[in-house]
């Protein structure tokens with residue numbers, strides 16, 4: 001690339017180039033966080049194309065049930081129509097673009113625009129308007145419905161949509177991550193349901209900080225969450241909790257397990273789900289290997305790119321009153337402007353849990369991972385400072401780079417273990433490792449550089465994330481050079 005074309009690049013393009021070149025060996029420009037220029041590109045190239053989580057089908061069980069959710073910053077009505085099909089439609093009237101639905105959830109047979117009264121059914125079809133004969137006779141109703149998201153798919157009832165008709169099928173997009181989601185949401189044939197409506201709150205942070213944390217930032221547990229270990233909200237010691245795996249399940253999607261070395265070790269099994277419930281776990285939906293991985297698992301924490309975090313772990317809101325039980329949550333870091341995010345948090349339970357088990361799971365979850373929970377308030381404060389400094393003049397002037405090198409050759413103890421691991425992905429038998437974050441930013445950079453309609457490879461072996469380590473070997477600068485970068 002000649003210097004002229006370099007000079008003509010926007011600030012956003014230059015930052016993504018820097019990330020693209022540096023992420024393989026763990027160098028990330030601090031200015032990608034809270035950045036105004038990048039934010040608009042992210043809405044277009046990441047949220048406007050990737051599969052994003054909207055809702056769970058148990059939130060809208062009956063015909064006419066709907067919720068309003070976001071793709072990027074845009075509102076979409078997620079509604080079950082009279083045939084039971086789930087439709088995802090832009091909440092904008094075909095007449096003047098007015099917001100049609102003024103409630104965030106409910107049940108209806110029709111959506112009526114408040115401006116002039118155009119009325120749509122639950123399939124999004126225009127079915128009528130006031131004074132039709134005088135005002136609109138001759139208008140083709142079939143051409144004037146609400147706009148549908150072109151791609152909608154469900155996985156264990158989790159509703160995902162993409163605004164890009166060229167997106168690969170959801171399971172292809174998830175790649176190896178689907179194996180791990182199946183393991184978590186398919187432990188028995190009954191499946192899962194939401195426990196109450198999602199909790200939401202807004203705070204000043206970049207959506208990427210939440211996503212990369214849930215991609216497997218276990219390193220922060222001993223400092224930021226130290227008090228949680230001390231007060232007994234979580235039944236595993238810090239040292240025990242750090243036993244486990246980091247997994248780049250597929251390009252963009254990463255997860256981390258805290259896991260016993262064998263099922264004979266003391267401590268929680270099946271992520272802390274009650275023993276009586278665990279008796280119902282079986283291989284109706286998953287393989288024997290998946291069931292055994294789940295049996296050893298103490299914590300499952302992961303992120304489906306871009307912003308859908310998934311967490312399951314044994315917790316209690318008050319160790320003196322209640323034993324820990326599994327809290328299973330799906331959480332979204334919904335972009336709401338540069339350096340601003342709306343956090344959405346759903347708790348889930350297995351459908352065959354008793355009412356008491358559901359109540360315990362919900363209350364334990366609320367007391368730990370929620371606006372009033374100890375973990376959540378620990379986490380959000382540092383994230384606000386990441387975007388604040390990322391957006392600063394000093395970071396820009398200094399070309400300040402962040403260190404994401406843990407687990408690159410020569411840094412830390414990460415060693416790949418592929419043998420005896422039954423699942424897909426690039427697997428590391430340590431939780432002191434940042435390949436899970438590099439995998440996310442590798443894919444983020446790929447999406448930000450991709451031309452419309454072009455998709456990065458979803459094959460782990462096709463030269464993307466699997467190559468990170470090899471890439472790092474080839475490009476690895478000396479320690480002194482690395483610090484310079």
Ligand code: FES
Pocket residue numbers: 093094095096097098113114115116117118
């Ligand atoms: S804008 Fe909706 S009916 Fe006119």
Ligand SMILES: [Fe+2]
Pocket residue numbers: 213220224225375378379
């Ligand atoms: Fe945390």
